[in-house]
Amino acid sequence: MGELLKERMKQIVTKRQGDHAEIACGKASLAGSVSQRACVFCGSRVVLYPIADALHLIHGPVGCAAYTWDIRGALSSGPQIHRLSFTTDLKEKEVVFGGETRLYNALVSLIDTYKPKGAFVYATCIVGVIGDDVEAVCRRVTKEKGIDVIPVMSEGFNGTKKDGYKIACSALSKLIGTDPVYKAPEYSINILGDFNLAGELWMLSEYYRKMGVNLVACMTGDGRIDDIRKAHTAQLNVVQCSGSMVHLAKEMKEKYGIPFMKVSYFGIEDMSDALYEVARFFKSEEMMEKARALVKEELSRLLPALQPYRAQLEGKKAAIYVGGAFKAISLVKALRLIGMKTVVVGSQTGNTDDYNLLKELCDEGTIIVDDSNPNELSEFVKLTGADLFIGGVKERPIAYKLGLGFCDHNHERKEALAGYEGMLNFAKEVHASVCSPVWKFMRGPTPTLPEGEGERGNHI
Amino acid sequence: MERTQKIQNTAGSEASPSGRFRGASSFSYPSGGLGGAVATRNACKLCAPLGASVAFKGIRGCVPIIHGSQGCATYIRRYLISHYKEPVDIASSNFTEEATIFGGGANCHTAIDNVISQYKPEVVALTTTCLSETIGDDVNLYIHNYKLHAKDRELPHFIAASTPSYQGSHMDGFHEAVSATVKSIAEGGGKGSHINLFPGFVSTEDLRQLKTIMSDFGIGYILLPDYSETLDNPMWETYRRIPEGGTPIESVKRCGSACASIEMGTVLNKGSLSGRVKNNNLSTTAAEYLKDQFGVENHRIPIPVGVEMNDLFFETLSRVSGIPIPEKYLKERGRLIDSYADGHKYVFGKRAVVYGEEDFVVAMTIFLSEIGIDVALAATGGESGRLAEEIRKYCPAKAGTILAKNAYDYEMIHEWCTANKPDILIGNSKGYYIARDLKIPIVRCGFPIHDRIGGQRIKHIGYTGTQELFDLIVNTLIQDKQDKSPVGYKYM
Numbered sequence: 046m047g048e049l050l051k052e053r054m055k056q057i058v059t060k061r062q063g064d065h066a067e068i069a070c071g072k073a074s075l076a077g078s079v080s081q082r083a084c085v086f087c088g089s090r091v092v093l094y095p096i097a098d099a100l101h102l103i104h105g106p107v108g109c110a111a112y113t114w115d116i117r118g119a120l121s122s123g124p125q126i127h128r129l130s131f132t133t134d135l136k137e138k139e140v141v142f143g144g145e146t147r148l149y150n151a152l153v154s155l156i157d158t159y160k161p162k163g164a165f166v167y168a169t170c171i172v173g174v175i176g177d178d179v180e181a182v183c184r185r186v187t188k189e190k191g192i193d194v195i196p197v198m199s200e201g202f203n204g205t206k207k208d209g210y211k212i213a214c215s216a217l218s219k220l221i222g223t224d225p226v227y228k229a230p231e232y233s234i235n236i237l238g239d240f241n242l243a244g245e246l247w248m249l250s251e252y253y254r255k256m257g258v259n260l261v262a263c264m265t266g267d268g269r270i271d272d273i274r275k276a277h278t279a280q281l282n283v284v285q286c287s288g289s290m291v292h293l294a295k296e297m298k299e300k301y302g303i304p305f306m307k308v309s310y311f312g313i314e315d316m317s318d319a320l321y322e323v324a325r326f327f328k329s330e331e332m333m334e335k336a337r338a339l340v341k342e343e344l345s346r347l348l349p350a351l352q353p354y355r356a357q358l359e360g361k362k363a364a365i366y367v368g369g370a371f372k373a374i375s376l377v378k379a380l381r382l383i384g385m386k387t388v389v390v391g392s393q394t395g396n397t398d399d400y401n402l403l404k405e406l407c408d409e410g411t412i413i414v415d416d417s418n419p420n421e422l423s424e425f426v427k428l429t430g431a432d433l434f435i436g437g438v439k440e441r442p443i444a445y446k447l448g449l450g451f452c453d454h455n456h457e458r459k460e461a462l463a464g465y466e467g468m469l470n471f472a473k474e475v476h477a478s479v480c481s482p483v484w485k486f487m488r489g490p491t492p493t494l495p496e497g498e499g500e501r502g503n504h505i
Numbered sequence: 506m507e508r509t510q511k512i513q514n515t516a517g518s519e520a521s522p523s524g525r526f527r528g529a530s531s532f533s534y535p536s537g538g539l540g541g542a543v544a545t546r547n548a549c550k551l552c553a554p555l556g557a558s559v560a561f562k563g564i565r566g567c568v569p570i571i572h573g574s575q576g577c578a579t580y581i582r583r584y585l586i587s588h589y590k591e592p593v594d595i596a597s598s599n600f601t602e603e604a605t606i607f608g609g610g611a612n613c614h615t616a617i618d619n620v621i622s623q624y625k626p627e628v629v630a631l632t633t634t635c636l637s638e639t640i641g642d643d644v645n646l647y648i649h650n651y652k653l654h655a656k657d658r659e660l661p662h663f664i665a666a667s668t669p670s671y672q673g674s675h676m677d678g679f680h681e682a683v684s685a686t687v688k689s690i691a692e693g694g695g696k697g698s699h700i701n702l703f704p705g706f707v708s709t710e711d712l713r714q715l716k717t718i719m720s721d722f723g724i725g726y727i728l729l730p731d732y733s734e735t736l737d738n739p740m741w742e743t744y745r746r747i748p749e750g751g752t753p754i755e756s757v758k759r760c761g762s763a764c765a766s767i768e769m770g771t772v773l774n775k776g777s778l779s780g781r782v783k784n785n786n787l788s789t790t791a792a793e794y795l796k797d798q799f800g801v802e803n804h805r806i807p808i809p810v811g812v813e814m815n816d817l818f819f820e821t822l823s824r825v826s827g828i829p830i831p832e833k834y835l836k837e838r839g840r841l842i843d844s845y846a847d848g849h850k851y852v853f854g855k856r857a858v859v860y861g862e863e864d865f866v867v868a869m870t871i872f873l874s875e876i877g878i879d880v881a882l883a884a885t886g887g888e889s890g891r892l893a894e895e896i897r898k899y900c901p902a903k904a905g906t907i908l909a910k911n912a913y914d915y916e917m918i919h920e921w922c923t924a925n926k927p928d929i930l931i932g933n934s935k936g937y938y939i940a941r942d943l944k945i946p947i948v949r950c951g952f953p954i955h956d957r958i959g960g961q962r963i964k965h966i967g968y969t970g971t972q973e974l975f976d977l978i979v980n981t982l983i984q985d986k987q988d989k990s991p992v993g994y995k996y997m
Contacts, residue, residue, distance in 0.1 A: 050619055074575055076599040076612045077619030084576025106635045106670035107545060107886075108552030112580035115938075129916070134545035140639055140671050151544035170574050170636040171671070174605060201574030202600040202636060419594055420623055423744035438583055442592045446741050487740050 049421055050078055056415040058400075060407050068400045070415040073205055079418045081366070081439050082393045084201035086169055087113075088209020091456060092289050093165050093197065093216060095240045096268035097121035100161040103132045104148050104179060105169030109201075110134075117456045118242045121267055126161055135171065145177050152186045152194060162270035164194040165216060173200035193270070195219055206368075207288065207394045214293035217264055217273060221297065224274035232327050233259040235279040235303075237294055238286035239310070241266030243461040249310055252464065256335045258323055264290065277301045281326055283308055283319065288369040288394050309371055310463035311471075312379030313344065343465040351383060354472040357480055359384035364431040366414075366422055366440055367454055370395025370403065376435060376454065377406050383472050388429035391417050419443055433479050448487030450478030547915035549860055549935070550886030552670035553678030555581045557632040558595050559706065560682035561664070563730020565751035566627025568620050570596040572613055572644055573634030588953040589709070589736045589961045594746070596620045600636060609637050613647040614654075621661065624746050628754060630664040632682065638669035662754050664689050673776065674887045676862050679706050680774035680790055683729060687791040691760040693799045699725035700825055701763045701801065703792055705770035705808055705864055706952065709737035710964045718967065721833060724826045727756045727763065729791065737961045761799040765825045766792040767818075768805045769966075770864035771898075776889020807899060808864055809966050810974065811872035812841060814899075837968035844972060845876060848979035851997075853877040855982060856925075860884040860918055860932040861951045867895045869931060869950075870907065872971060874900045878978075881906075881927050884913035915939065929982060934960070946985040948978050 049057075055069035074080035086109055093101065094117050103110040110132030121127065133151050135144050148166070156164060164186075168179050183194040197216045199209050234253070239246050246266040253260060261279040262272040282294045282305035294305035306326065308319035317340045324333040363385050365376050370392040377387045390403055391414035403413055412425050423443055426434065434444035437455025444451040452474050454462060460474055461467045554571050558581055561569040571578040578597035585593045598616040600609055617629055631644050644665045652660060666685040668678040683703060704715055712733035719726040734750020760766075773790050795801040804825065809818040815838070819830050857878050859869045863885045870880045880903070885892055893909035900907065910917070919939045922930070930936050930947040934954045940947035954960025964970035987993055 048623060050623060052619075073601060074597075074599050075615070075619060077570065077596045077616030078599075078623070079578070079594050079596050080575055080599070081579065082575055083579040084574045086574075087576050087579070102544065106552060107548050107550060107674070108555070108577070108580070108635075108670045110545070111548045111551050112584050114547055114935075130547050132545045132548065134548065135635075135671050137669075137671050140635070140669075147543075154543045155546075170600075170605075170634070171639055174636065174639045201576045202605045203602050205575075419592055420746055427744065438586055439579070442586055442590055443744070445590075446592055446738070447744055448740065491742075 049424065050075060053078065053421070057421070058404070058413050060404050060409055060411045060413065062409065067397060068413060068415055070395055070397060070400060071207070072416070074416055079420070080393075080416055081418060081437075082206050082416060084206060085203050085209040085212065086167060086199040086201045088206035088289070089167060089197050089199035089213040089216070090209070091117065091240075092210055092213035093265060094127060095119035095121070095265045096163075096165075096270065096273070097127045098124040098162040098269050100126060100155055100159055100164040101131060101167070102148075102151060102155060102164060103130070103167045103169060104135070104144065104172050104177070105132065105167075106135045106171060107132055109167075109169045117240060118459050119240045119266060119456070120242075120244050122247075123269075126159055129159075131155055140171060140175055143175060143177055144172065145182055148177065148179065148182050149186065152182070153190070156186070156190050156192065161192065163192050163220065165197050166194060167197045167199050169199070170201040173198075173203065193220060193223075205394070210289040211292045214290065214296065217293055218296055218300075220270065220273045222274070222277040222301065224271065227275040227278055229261050229275070229278035229280070230259050232257055232329070232332070233261050233279045234281045234283050234323065235261050235276050236263040236266070237282050237284040237305070238290035239263060239266045239463070240286075240456060242456060243459055245310070245461045245463040245467065248461060248464045248466055252320060252339060253323070255339050256320060256324060256332050257329075258327075258332070264293065277303070279303060281305070281323065283323060285310055286369050286371060288371060288396075307371070309375040311372065311375035311467070313347070313382060313465070313468055314378055315375045316464055316468070347465045347469055350469055351472050354476045355382075355384045358472075358476060361385045361432040361479055362388045362430060363433040363435060364389035364422070364426050364429065366391045366417060366434070366436045368393045368437070368456075370399030372454065374399065374402055374406060377403070379468060379471060382468070383475065385433070385475070387411055388431050389414070389422075389425045391415060423447060433475060448484050450475070450481065450484070452478060545914045546917075547919075547935070548886055549884065549914050549918070550674035550862075551584070552635075553668035553673055553675060553681070554632045554634055554670065555584065556675035556677065556679030556706065557630075557666045557668045557682035559585065559732065559736070560679045560686070560730045561628075561630035561632065561666075562593065562735050563732035563751055564628050564630065564664075564686060564757070565753045566661075566747055567630050567751060568594065568596060568624045568626040568628070568747060569630045569632060570598060570613075570616050570620060571634060572598045572609060572616075572631050572637045572642065573600055574636060575599045577634050584953065585736070587955045590958065591736055591738060591748070591961075593736070594624075598637075605636065605640060608640065609642045610647050610650070613642070613644065614651055617651055626661050626747060628662045628664060630666070630682070630686075632666045632668045632678070634668070635670045638667065662690065673774065673889075674862070676706060676772075676864070676887060677774045677776070681788060684774070684789060684791045684794060686729065686757060687760055688794055690754060690757040691795060691799070692758045693761040694759075695762060696764055697725070697759065697762045698826075699727060699759065699763050701760050701766040701792065701795065702726050702728045703766060703768045703790070704728065705768075705773070706862060707769070707808060707966060708952070708961055708963050709733045710962045711966045711970060714964060714967045714970060718822070718834070721831045722822055722826060722828050724822070724828065727760055728752060729757060729760070760791075760795055761801065763795070763801050766795055766801050766803045767821060767825070768792040768803055769808045771805055771807050771867060771895050772863040772887070772889050772891045776863075776887065776891055807871060807895075808868035810868040811875045811971055812838065812845075812968070813875055814868065814871055815966075815968050815971065834968060837972070841968045841972045841975070844975060848975065849877060851979050851982050854879060855928040856881040857929045857931050858882045858884065858918065858922060858927045860913070860915075860930075860936060863887045863889055863892050863895070865951045866892065867899065868965070870896050871899045872974070873931070874903045876975065878929075879903070879906060881925060882908050882910065882918070882921055884910045884918050884921075886912065886914060888912045929978070929985075931978070946981045948974075948981050950974060
């Protein structure tokens with residue numbers, strides 16, 4: 046194995062019988078380690094991004110906005126303001142003399158032009174340093190324009206991506222409860238932590254609707270400011286991607302007495318549990334019956350459809366490296382359903398409980414890792430002989446360079462992978478990549494050139 | 506005449522350095538239109554550390570470290586990976602709140618340590634960010650201290666580029682990195698017969714093309730940067746922490762003894778004052794520095810797209826080296842001109858919008874004008890204030906009809922296109938949403954290409970690069986006509 050950083054060893058464990066070593070996690074990334082994580086701003090931005098009728102203004106120099114323009118596959122059924130990238134594009138002048146005037150003018154003119162229902166103003170690194178009073182500007186514009194302008198104090202250096210999630214949750218919590226009139230119908234829930242990637246939320250809400258469950262607000266997939274205002278009227282919060290949204294669920298429990306449950310929509314077991322748990326919560330036998338019928342119907346279609354893929358994927362090995370550990374847990378199970386074994390599993394932001402659960406779930410010898418980097422991931426893949434890598438854009442070229450299949454399970458994906466339909470898409474995508482004939486060229490020998498036939502270059 | 510004045514006004518107002526340090530309270534916004542004046546909407550530029558990272562990736566055995574928050578490195582990696590479809594390892598010094606308050610020295614030290622132990626690099630290149638520059642971190646001092654601290658060990662070469670994102674765009678970062686490399690590595694000495702080639706921000710295929718040309722001429726050369734391999738590697742049998750390829754440091758040392766430099770691009774980092782003041786000096790390009798310091802003559806030409814600019818490039822090469830242009834290129838040129846005849850009718854008088862980096866826009870505008878396309882709008886997010894001037898210089902006959910716009914963003918381009926209905930968009934993949942909205946065909950070239958494979962392999966320069974672009978543009982316009990035809994047709 047090539048050299049890995051000693052300081053990182055506590056964040057890597059291998060599942061072995063009788064070994065109870067606990068993984069270290071939740072730490073700041075090591076300088077110089079080429080972490081796959083981003084920053085506080087990134088955490089806040091990805092969570093709030095799908096709110097489609099809000100103005101998202103990034104206060105800082107151009108980079109942070111340019112790199113997050115239309116970055117997620119989060120679909121909206123109506124307004125598309127979220128897909129535009131707005132920035133105050135600070136220059137040296139503002140860095141020296143302050144950017145409040147520019148922020149104010151930008152907000153006012155953008156609100157006048159795009160007429161959003163609300164606005165989020167993201168503070169980037171430099172804003173924290175030059176000391177712009179973003180909150181004061183937001184208060185002023187809120188008063189003048191009559192829409193909520195919410196500061197998101199997400200300076201990049203101020204923690205990890207996870208801290209960014211918390212900051213986004215506090216921003217949402219400022220909106221929640223501001224609709225005093227709305228009364229939710231019976232059996233109402235909020236969905237937290239689904240971002241409507243490739244329309245997944247629409248599939249999920251359809252399942253719930255068939256069970257007789259009403260959706261008050263989704264945070265934040267296909268999100269709307271006015272729905273979020275009503276979120277306090279729901280009877281239950283159903284939380285997916287617990288890493289990003291559990292803070293908000295806890296806060297809503299304290300503030301409004303709304304209980305929450307953690308679910309996952311990936312894979313058959315977790316998806317079905319997510320429906321049964323809701324029915325169980327509402328203590329409605331009728332709802333449970335509908336859920337059972339739904340699951341039965343979906344499975345009767347899905348299971349035979351999965352069979353041909355499973356037949357070809359049986360025994361193949363997968364490496365998983367994703368943002369949140371909860372998703373990793375579901376993926377291990379989903380892979381099992383199509384006959385595949387997980388040999389490496391890790392996340393950017395998992396906590397101790399997540400990792401313990403992963404350890405319990407995985408087979409002997411599985412490598413479990415927190416906050417990994419390209420060097421480690423490539424070593425692990427080599428070591429375990431994985432056939433497939435599941436990750437995001439940054440992991441894709443690592444997989445391809447090593448000649449193994451890849452499935453994009455990050456927030457940029459264009460394929461719906463949640464729910465029953467998503468499980469079939471997942472199997473199709475994994476199959477298309479793992480069983481492609483192209484890999485034989487990468488694993489096979491290269492023809493050798495006769496002596497002296499190399500490139501006649503003369504780069505000196 | 507009216508249009509010409511428009512160009513002058515644009516250039517004049519944006520290049521003005523006088524307002525640079527006016528107080529925020531007296532800061533006023535240009536009236537008319539929303540866009541760049543008040544807020545940037547869908548920026549047509551990126552931040553300086555991205556450009557610097559690309560340039561540093563073109564040095565052999567180099568690992569760039571971005572001195573700032575973790576997100577800077579990760580976002581930039583993600584952006585580059587989506588274009589190059591390659592692993593792009595860029596380290597971060599991973600600022601914390603503590604580093605922001607007390608200085609990033611300790612983080613910088615740890616980052617260098619960890620990069621050295623993981624990658625065993627030949628070169629460690631540090632590029633700064635808005636954060637580290639604003640708190641006043643002195644990266645050169647940190648490097649000095651690191652060297653003192655580790656004086657018993659064999660250390661890699663260090664290069665540092667000052668690239669705060671509030672100064673200029675990614676192109677300023679790119680050129681600053683090339684310039685910083687030459688400044689810290691190049692040595693003088695007896696004049697050799699080799700030449701320096703500074704290609705600017707071109708594709709990996711363009712770089713390979715340049716190497717073939719130099720090889721065919723039989724000229725010894727130093728190409729800087731050369732990311733033709735590092736950002737577009739062949740398949741690996743084993744994972745490489747640092748990809749093969751790149752300009753060797755030993756070669757960069759010899760830049761000072763070259764007989765000439767050829768510098769591609771005419772805007773470079775020569776724009777308005779903002780972005781050009783580095784450590785109390787006006788920044789220079791690498792070739793300018795070599796001229797001042799070692800007397801290496803400099804030939805500055807636009808990025809060679811089109812017959813005219815390639816003639817200029819090949820003639821310059823031939824003159825500098827004393828070697829006649831190889832027949833292969835005369836044939837390529839002949840074939841290109843032959844195809845101009847075949848395709849001229851389909852492009853003549855079409856109104857195009859070209860957008861992207863300034864030097865890219867200048868190069869494409871020269872080429873499009875040469876084949877009879879009217880560039881209606883030439884737009885850039887860059888703010889050098891030089892775009893209009895350069896277009897006027899190289900397309901004097903057309904300058905009056907070309908609207909050249911600095912500090913433009915995609916929404917301004919979108920609004921302009923909505924009002925003016927051009928026939929074709931030419932530029933990177935970020936303009937796709939405009940093309941889709943207005944049902945205008947788009948030809949993808951330049952950087953970035955995020956929605957297609959092979960963006961890094963698009964060839965722009967040389968006679969063959971021009972040939973490929975010309976065929977693509979003609980065929981895109983024919984396809985558009987076919988698509989809109991009620992009957993379709995089988996012959997052109």
